[in-house]
């Protein structure tokens with residue numbers, strides 16, 4: 001019976017793909033059955049950062065050193081005019097929570113293939129303040145974290161909280177951005193994180209001010225064994 005259902009499901013999916021062909025979000029060509037979001041060629045050309053192999057990298061530098069953060073990793077470099085950047089924006093603005101989840105799955109699989117499964121106990125998505133969450137309907141960082149957790153075999157926690165809203169970060173300097181977000185994030189039930197390897201998950205890291213405020217909150221209100229960072233996009237510093 002189960003096998004019958006699987007076959008019917010596959011046929012239905014095949015029919016749907018034929019009526020509404022799934023296309024690569026980067027180059028537009030039709031996707032093969034086992035491809036998700038991107039075709040094989042665009043996956044191969046992804047401008048990967050490789051930061052998870054570098055002990056003291058650009059993300060560590062943006063948050064003021066490597067004292068507080070153990071592994072800091074981001075999947076690919078974010079150039080605003082690149083079609084890959086559109087994927088990150090789609091996960092955030094286009095009412096497409098599944099894009100964030102799939103980006104998380106794809107990145108999580110690569111990390112798992114490189115031995116990172118089991119390195120983290122719980123992933124903590126950067127939260128949205130409640131007004132923004134109500135307006136958007138979902139938190140893209142939580143969707144990314146769910147996809148990552150699926151591949152890395154760990155939990156997703158809701159211990160990071162947004163204590164207040166902050167105004168837009170666009171057109172602010174690094175220092176202004178940090179001043180703008182300082183004290184935005186807090187931790188609830190910090191005792192749950194004691195002795196755990198936690199990873200903060202965000203869609204994109206720019207100046208690092210959001211990550212820095214989350215790290216500060218975690219190190220103040222909890223005693224994790226290590227704090228790590230996982231993001232999908234990483235901007236190039238000017």
Ligand SMILES: [Zn+2]
Pocket residue numbers: 024025026027028029038039040041042043
């Ligand atoms: Zn493509």
